[in-house]
Amino acid sequence: MKKRTYTKIEIIEPEIIAMRAAGKLNREIAEHFGLKLRQIEQWVTRYNRKQAKIAAGIIPRPKGRPRKDAMGLLTKSLIEKANRFFLLVCCYLL
Template identity: 50%
Template sequence: MSRKYTKIDQYEKQILSMREEGKTHREIAESLGLEKEQIKKWLRRYRIKKEKIESGIPIRTRGQHRKNSEPKNIIAEQAYEIQRLKMENDLLRVFLRFAERR
């Protein structure tokens, strides 16, 4: 049995307008030819996403990041890399002193 997948985001405006009219999940699903659970879960995800945006929490996408994607904050990433390299150099110096090489 194959899974039924529908890009429900294309119905966003229709779902929200019907919900504002006071229609139930079942009525919305029947009018769009979807299942009640799809509507219910989509409205829940939409509400959570909206709450995160309002509270200032960044929305994180799922999955791996693209290899060619631009870093969001280059300066912060470079500062972190410099700090990491300084710590690595300090550790190597301590190791060399301990090994009596220098």
């Protein structure tokens, strides 16, 4: 394969794991996928760290600020609607 500058390594993760289980070297894996040796080394380090956390019972979560997603906005709008409904019911009962 020709050298790539960037790839979503998560897409080829199962293949990398299989190659490592077969005893391939990081250099051989990098050449097979057209990646740099450093990319494979860093991925292996991250993968091992993640597996160690899972084995210790720690759930790995994404780092950084959580994304603003549709569910968060949906939850906010439902809370606002519930508050309005509660106010209407209270006003009606009085």
